[in-house]
Amino acid sequence: MQEQICAPVGAERLQQKASFTPLKKETSKVLAFVNQKGGTGKTTIAQNLAVCFDLYHDKRVLCVDLDPQGNLGQGLLHNQIDTPKTADRLLVVPKASINEYIIKVRPNIDLIHNRFQKELHEAVDRLPLLPDLLRRQIGPALARYDYIFIDTPAGLCRSTQIAVEAANQVVLIVSCGMYGLKDMIAVIDWMLENCNRLIKPMPSIRVALNNYDKHRRFDRDFKLELQRIFGDELLQTHIRPSVRIIEAAARGVSVVERN
Ligand SMILES: Nc1ncnc2c1ncn2[C@@H]1O[C@H](COP(=O)(O)OP(=O)(O)OP(=O)(O)O)[C@@H](O)[C@H]1O
Numbered sequence: 001m002q003e004q005i006c007a008p009v010g011a012e013r014l015q016q017k018a019s020f021t022p023l024k025k026e027t028s029k030v031l032a033f034v035n036q037k038g039g040t041g042k043t044t045i046a047q048n049l050a051v052c053f054d055l056y057h058d059k060r061v062l063c064v065d066l067d068p069q070g071n072l073g074q075g076l077l078h079n080q081i082d083t084p085k086t087a088d089r090l091l092v093v094p095k096a097s098i099n100e101y102i103i104k105v106r107p108n109i110d111l112i113h114n115r116f117q118k119e120l121h122e123a124v125d126r127l128p129l130l131p132d133l134l135r136r137q138i139g140p141a142l143a144r145y146d147y148i149f150i151d152t153p154a155g156l157c158r159s160t161q162i163a164v165e166a167a168n169q170v171v172l173i174v175s176c177g178m179y180g181l182k183d184m185i186a187v188i189d190w191m192l193e194n195c196n197r198l199i200k201p202m203p204s205i206r207v208a209l210n211n212y213d214k215h216r217r218f219d220r221d222f223k224l225e226l227q228r229i230f231g232d233e234l235l236q237t238h239i240r241p242s243v244r245i246i247e248a249a250a251r252g253v254s255v256v257e258r259n
């Protein structure tokens with residue numbers, strides 16, 4: 001890694017530096033939101049779930065955006081995020097000061113945001129797949145949270161591998177109308193291969209169905225097919241298509257905060 005990537009830049013440090021969620025003793029549960037297809041709702045579900053965990057269950061959540069599109073930050077914060085301390089940078093910087101990467105976005109929700117920086121993202125793509133890479137970089141801050149939510153980009157790339165490697169649970173986000181359900185099996189095979197390479201157990205898998213309209217015959221058949229493939233791993237709650245979801249994301253709030 002080149003020197004300039006690793007060097008801290010004083011002026012760019014976070015202003016919110018001191019306002020972190022206080023220490024929590026139990027080990028955090030790490031969830032990765034995954035699908036190799038784009039636009040299935042990974043980011044939307046991670047963002048809305050984080051806010052619901054905060055508001056309704058009083059859980060502390062750290063949202064980590066491993067997608068250089070940076071949509072998770074945009075969904076959680078209406079204001080532009082200026083800090084160059086991105087999740088991509090965190091992955092490639094040795095001995096990163098984790099507190100400089102954490103942005104407070106709600107009383108119980110912190111964020112490590114992302115945005116596309118070519119050199120950094122190429123460096124992430126070149127990272128060797130090592131055990132506990134992300135967990136080591138987050139380090140002692142892990143203990144402050146009940147949950148770590150990791151949003152991943154579309155495609156089975158290094159960032160997604162890193163997220164899956166760190167996760168206790170992978171939430172596969174499937175959108176109704178998505179073709180090629182068999183590809184989902186390929187994703188699971190890919191995860192298994194990675195775990196075998198790292199000599200680690202597979203994270204547990206849950207499948208969340210998005211854009212499900214129970215009035216549409218196609219959607220009901222689609223759900224049956226998912227049930228046939230995934231059985232009990234398919235979550236019972238399905239998310240319907242809703243314009244409120246799109247409007248809320250555009251305003252940097254969750255659906256439950258929209259009114
Ligand atoms: N249930 C829903 N109803 C209506 N719109 C939705 C729903 N879920 C997601 N969307 C919209 O679909 C678009 C894609 O969602 P999102 O960005 O969450 O997908 P993604 O899987 O994260 O995409 P990417 O692979 O590009 O990261 C967004 O505009 C989002 O607001």
Ligand SMILES: [Mg+2]
Nearest residue numbers: 042043067071
């Ligand atoms: Mg996304």
